[in-house]
Amino acid sequence: EPEVTQTPSHQVTQMGQEVILRCVPISNHLYFYWYRQILGQKVEFLVSFYNNEISEKSEIFDDQFSVERPDGSNFTLKIRSTKLEDSAMYFCASSPRARAYEQYFGPGTRLTVT
């Protein structure tokens, strides 16, 4: 069964460094999402993406964050200058259709900022 994959599974970085988290959505899906979960907290929406454009972003997704679909298979989340509070599990999700359809989640990337 097709799956969403994410790399790396764990990334450790120093405060102020740039990180890129990578996702490979399910191949025929057109809608892509990033969520994050700080340890012990709720899973929170960051951004949704369709047709090479951001569709919606939350208040968390500030100018330090960006997303890109650099080719036909990858979907990336970049954090330009990481802060300690960016430490979290980041989940990518994809969906074949918008709105009423199920979102399929990847296994997550654990980001640790020291």
Added chain:
Amino acid sequence: KQEVTQIPAALSVPEGENLVLNCSFTDSAIYNLQWFRQDPGKGLTSLLLIQSSQREQTSGRLNASLDKSSGRSTLYIAASQPGDSATYLCAVMDRGSTLGRLYFGRGTQLTVWP
């Protein structure tokens, strides 16, 4: 803004018990509601998706119901097993979002002991 609440926060039961996990949401304008399982440090495994027009969905020992007008859902687990031990998350897809933003509850941490 949509708020999702899950009760109880934690539950510890002996093997074989039938369980009910509760989820409530503040805005009934949703596309669907999804139940997930999350093992410690791991990703999100989708268990059941209920569309807003449906009342319930079943998968094996799991049954989820939805009462959209009252903003409630329950996840019923029959004949619980130690392997069911995990955190169970409820998420609603809000009609106010463009591509289907999910709002998550904090989860119910379930422990089933032999």
